Amino acid sequence: MHIYLIRHAEAQQLGQKNDFSDEKRVLTGEGRDRMREGAKGLRALGVEPDLVLTSPLARALETAEIVAPALGVSKKEIVQTDNLKPGASIEELFAEIKRHTGVESLALVGHEPDLSGIISRIVMGLGRIPLDLKKGCVCCLNVTETVPSLRGNLVWLLTLKHLRMLSKS
Numbered sequence: 621m622h623i624y625l626i627r628h629a630e631a632q633q634l635g636q637k638n639d640f641s642d643e644k645r646v647l648t649g650e651g652r653d654r655m656r657e658g659a660k661g662l663r664a665l666g667v668e669p670d671l672v673l674t675s676p677l678a679r680a681l682e683t684a685e686i687v688a689p690a691l692g693v694s695k696k697e698i699v700q701t702d703n704l705k706p707g708a709s710i711e712e713l714f715a716e717i718k719r720h721t722g723v724e725s726l727a728l729v730g731h732e733p734d735l736s737g738i739i740s741r742i743v744m745g746l747g748r749i750p751l752d753l754k755k756g757c758v759c760c761l762n763v764t765e766t767v768p769s770l771r772g773n774l775v776w777l778l779t780l781k782h783l784r785m786l787s788k789s
Contacts, residue, residue, distance in 0.1 A: 621763040622775070623717075623742070624667060624727040625735045626687060627753040629655035629780070631679035646678045651755070654780055655683055658756050659690035661783030667727075667760075671697050671720060674729040675704035683756075684729040691727075704730040710741050714770050735759070742770050756780030 630651030634642065647655070672693055674684035681700060688698050703713040717726065728738070736751040742761050743749060753759065757779050763772035778786075 621723065621766075622669075622725045623761045623763055623770075623772075624662075624669060624725070625739060625753070625759045625761070626683065626727055626729045627732055627735055627755055627757050628675075628677075628679040628683040628729060629658075629686070629756045631755075643677050647682045652682070652686060654784060655686045655756055656690070657787045658758070658780045658783035659687045659787075661778075661786035662687065662758060663690055664786045664789065667691055667725075667758075669693055669725045669727040670723045671699065672727040672729060673699050673701050673704060673716070675706075675731060676700040676702065677705065677731070680704065680729045680731065684727075687727065687729070693727075704728060704734070706731045706734060708734065710734075710738055713738065717770065718766055739774065742772050743774050745769075745771070751777075753777075754779055756783070758783065 629647050631645045631647050668691055672684050672688045674680050684698050703716050732753050735753050739759055740749045759777040760775040761772050762775050763770050765771040
C-alpha cells in the first residue's frame with residue numbers, strides 16, 4: 621500500500637475572518653493557487669489514491685478538495701476523520717486505515733507535527749525522524765506490513781515548490 625501524507629497548504633492567520641478559531645482557518649488565495657499547481661505535479665508523478673482521509677479542520681479539508689479531483693478522486697472518496705485532527709492518536713488512525721480493506725493507495729491530509737510523527741512511526745517504529753513538513757509538502761510511504769502495526773519505507777518527500785516545478789515539465 622502507498623500512503624501519501626499531505627500537509628495542508630498556506631492558511632490564513634488567526635483573525636477576524638475566522639473568528640479567531642483555529643478550526644475555521646481557510647487557505648489563503650495564494651495557498652489555494654499553489655496547491656492547485658502542486659496537485660498537477662502529483663498527477664505528473666502518477667499519484668492516484670483510492671481514498672483521501674482528511675482532518676476536518678477547514679484548511680486541511682480545503683486542501684483535500686483541491687488535491688482529490690486533480691488526482692481522479694471523487695468527492696465521495698474524501699472522508700473526514702477526527703483521527704487526523706491535531707494531537708489525535710496515531711494508533712486510532714492506523715486502526716482506521718486498516719479498516720479500509722482493498723485500498724491500495726491512500727492520501728492523508730493533515731497537520732504538523734502530527735504528519736511527521738506518522739511518518740516516523742511507519743518508518744522507524746518508536747524512533748523519531750527529525751522531519752518538519754512545510755505547508756503543501758507531500759511524502760510517499762510504501763507500507764509493507766500492517767500487522768501488528770503499519771511499517772514501511774519512505775519512497776519520496778517533495779516540497780510544494782518541487783511539486784509545482786513538476787507541474788510545469
